[in-house]
Every structure is written in structure tokens, then in C-alpha cells.
Amino acid sequence: MLGELRLDTEDRARRVRLDLTVSSDRLLRPFGTTGTRATGRLRVFGWADDPRAEGEVEISPLARRRIRYRVTFTAGGRRMTLDGWKSLTARRPVASMTVLPYTLHDEDGVRIGTGTLRFPLATRLLPFLASFRFPRRQEPGAFLAPRWRGESGRTEVWYTTVTDPDTGTGLWLHHELTAPADGSAPYAHGWAAVFPENGPVRHARFGPAPWKPQGRGFDAAGAVAEPGRLTGSAENGALRWNLAERPADGPLFTFPRWSWRHPVLPAAQVLPAARASYDGTFTHDGTTLTLTAAPGASARIYGHGNARRWAWLHADLGGAAVLEIVAAVSTRPGLRRLPPLVFLRLRRHGRTWPRRGERGAVGWAGPGRFRADIALPTWTVTGRAGLRRIRVQVTQPPERTLTLDYTDPDGRHATCRNSERADAHVLLERWWFGGWRTEAEWTLSGTAHAEVGTR
Incomplete structure (x- = not known):
């Protein structure tokens, strides 16, 4: 996802890119809530670049009508948390699924900025759909047999x-x-x-x-x-x-x-x-x-x-x-x-x-x-x-x-x-x-x- 971040101490917006891999131990539940693990990289131009960002994504499209992101990363030696959610609505289905408003908190829980991330449908939709996998669980020992x-x-x-x-x-x-x-x-x-x-x-x-x-x-x-x-x-x-x-x-x-x-x-x-x-x-x-x-x-x-x-x-x-x-x-x-x-x-x-x-x-x-x-x-x-x-x-x-x-x-x-x-x-x-x-x-x-x- 691409977007911007506006720190409370600055009068300009910084460019942001968030790349995540999301995995779950079970199939998604359209009428329930599915908790998932997220790992990836978060970059804020001129301010942060953490290739070990991690957190969770709560997927609840119908039960709570939201997809919530909580991603923790390091910037300037301090831990930060990006907290936001997509509020799903039938009136604006595409925008509500692709726009993520968020708030940025420091390690003490104090708000230090806000921003918005957008999923670029034109360039990333097909790779996104092709990335879905049902993991194959294979033990290493299974490959040793002649x-x-x-x-x-x-x-x-x-x-x-x-x-x-x-x-x-x-x-x-x-x-x-x-x-x-x-x-x-x-x-x-x-x-x-x-x-x-x-x-x-x-x-x-x-x-x-x-x-x-x-x-x-x-x-x-x-x-x-x-x-x-x-x-x-x-x-x-x-x-x-x-x-x-x-x-x-x-x-x-x-x-x-x-x-x-x-x-x-x-x-x-x-x-x-x-x-x-x-x-x-x-x-x-x-x-x-x-x-x-x-x-x-x-x-x-x-x-x-x-x-x-x-x-x-x-x-x-x-x-x-x-x-x-x-x-x-x-x-x-x-x-x-x-x-x-x-x-x-x-x-x-x-x-x-x-x-x-x-x-x-x-x-x-x-x-x-x-x-x-x-x-x-x-x-x-x-x-x-x-x-x-x-x-x-x-x-x-x-x-x-x-x-x-x-x-x-x-x-x-x-x-x-x-x-x-x-x-x-x-x-x-x-x-x-x-x-x-x-x-x-x-x-x-x-x-x-x-x-x-x-x-």
C-alpha cells in the first residue's frame, strides 16, 4: 500500500510504503472475524525503513464491517505502532476496501501522527490475487527418502x-x-x-x-x-x-x-x-x-x-x-x-x-x-x-x-x-x-x- 504520513511536529506530509505478508492458521470467515499475522516492510521517506515490521490484521468484513491493521515497526531506535482500519460500506465498496486511514503512536501510546494508505488497484490487484496460497505442510525429513x-x-x-x-x-x-x-x-x-x-x-x-x-x-x-x-x-x-x-x-x-x-x-x-x-x-x-x-x-x-x-x-x-x-x-x-x-x-x-x-x-x-x-x-x-x-x-x-x-x-x-x-x-x-x-x-x-x- 502507498500513501502518506503527517507527523504532528511537522507541517508537511511524508511518503509511505507498506508491504505485508498476511497469514492465518485457518480459512477466512466471511461472517465472522479472522485474526491473522502480518510481517513485512514499512518505509517512511526520510524518516523510517524497517524490513522487520510485524503485527496483526483483523479481517471482519460482515460481522464488524472492518479490516483493522496494527503494525509495529522501528523508527529512530524507538518502537512505533500504526493503528488503522478500513470501514467497509456498500455505498462505497471499492474505496472502503482500498483506503486505510491510520493513526501513528509511539512506544508510550502517545499519538504522534496520522496518515492514509491506499491499495493501488491498477498495478497490484492481479499480483495480490495471485499471491493467495493454501500452505503445504511438509516436514524436512520427508525429502530425505530415496x-x-x-x-x-x-x-x-x-x-x-x-x-x-x-x-x-x-x-x-x-x-x-x-x-x-x-x-x-x-x-x-x-x-x-x-x-x-x-x-x-x-x-x-x-x-x-x-x-x-x-x-x-x-x-x-x-x-x-x-x-x-x-x-x-x-x-x-x-x-x-x-x-x-x-x-x-x-x-x-x-x-x-x-x-x-x-x-x-x-x-x-x-x-x-x-x-x-x-x-x-x-x-x-x-x-x-x-x-x-x-x-x-x-x-x-x-x-x-x-x-x-x-x-x-x-x-x-x-x-x-x-x-x-x-x-x-x-x-x-x-x-x-x-x-x-x-x-x-x-x-x-x-x-x-x-x-x-x-x-x-x-x-x-x-x-x-x-x-x-x-x-x-x-x-x-x-x-x-x-x-x-x-x-x-x-x-x-x-x-x-x-x-x-x-x-x-x-x-x-x-x-x-x-x-x-x-x-x-x-x-x-x-x-x-x-x-x-x-x-x-x-x-x-x-x-x-x-x-x-x-x-
């Missing part, structure tokens, strides 16, 4: 990346099932890697071992990746780990949600939980690292093999914000001539942008695609969706990067260069009254998780 059903030429991956906040050490656990394209027996294998803040990168492989069907996750070659639990060892115990995983967010679909349910793309990726924390131990060469509430995430991949060229980023931005990027060029004829397709998902304040997973990859039937410049040691992704645009720059210093070979189900090889101590700079901008303005900016030094793959 997808493979006996087809040849398939790869399935469970991987976890973690940063120890005390030492800055990065960890990478990779579990993989490969079903060769020639119909031979499937096998399980993987590796573990540790990226110390001071010292060389160390890794070790486990497997290959026969794959035995089981329903909870990966359990083969002495390594386990199941809901809430990661254990295993590699290189005769030179690397050992025993970690408890606690999801801290809901699932995040880097690729379109439908591509995970219906595997028609060359591959698809999903995070069972966009963020997680880890407790436990990781031992390498006699040194034991003890983790306590270490941030990270696990992810799943299912497909036909590795891309022709790819880049990947997982960045915990702090404040419950997380950024996931996959940019890839397919090996399939025709698709391999295209520039990298970018799948970018930014979750902050409980919302995921862009709203649809395929938005960055296909744009509007071609134009408007996000762009990726894949190189080393630095690669970038840029793009725009709606009123926001983003620029991401990732640097993988050679001394913090591990080079490994991947083998596809068809026997071909790819090379990945992975760093669990990469650097990243993320700039998010929003179009605001005729120009681009910084909405958020993050700089990660040694805490980003990134990879570049080539053939």
Missing part, C-alpha cells in the same frame, strides 16, 4: 555444508547413489571434506559399496544421512563425524516445485530445510572439532548426472535470511548451446523471492532471464524480478578450494571446484519512487559455500 526406483542412468545426492562459528572451519559431506546407464549394479559412495581457517583443505572418500534399498535416507559404505542424523567415517577413520541436524526453516525449492515431484528436467535440487543448525563432532587426522549450533543446510539432488557447466552457492545471510543459487548449462543437445540457466531463491522475512522458481531461468518467455558469468576465482549472477534486482559476486580463493572428479551414470567425467570458505557480496535493490535504492546488502567473508563445475 527417489530412485530402479531406473538406469540416474544420480541421487544427499549433501550437507556447515560453517563452525567458533573457528571459521567449513565442512562438506557428500553422499551419492549412482545407477549406471549400462544397467550394471547401482553403487553408493561419497566423501567428506574439511576447510580449516588456517591450514590446507583435507578430504577423504568412502565407498563404493552396494546400494541396498531403504526408506529413510542414505545408509551405505559406513555413512548415514537420515532425518536429524549424520554419521560416518572415511579413509579408515582418518575423517569421522557424528552430527545432529536441527531444521530451522521450511523447505526451499531452488528449482520449480513441480520439477522435484515430476523429474522431467535433467536434474532438480531442493533443500529439505532452507536453514539448519548442527551439533556434534568432526574429527580429522586426530583433531576433533566440536560444533554447537553451527549454521548450515542439507540439500538433495536427483537427475541424470552433472551439468556441462555449473555454479552453486549457499549463503546464510544472517537474520533468518538465506540465498541459494544454481546456474547451469545442460548437456542435452540444443540446451547446451544456451547461456547458463539461473535458479535463484532468496528467503528473508519468511518470504521467498522470486516468487516462482523458474522466474530467473526463463524470464518472460526468454527476455528478463537472470544472467550468470561463470569463471574462477570469481563468478557473478545478476537479475531482476518485479520491483527488485540483485547482484551476487562470489569469490573462491584457490587456497580455500578443493578440486574433485565426478563420474556420471554414463561414465563421463566432470570436475568440480568446491569451497566451503568462499566469499560473497550480495546487493539487493528495489525500485522506489523513480530510482533504484539499496534494500539490503550482505558481505560474507569465508562463510559462503560455493562450487564451480566444468567438463
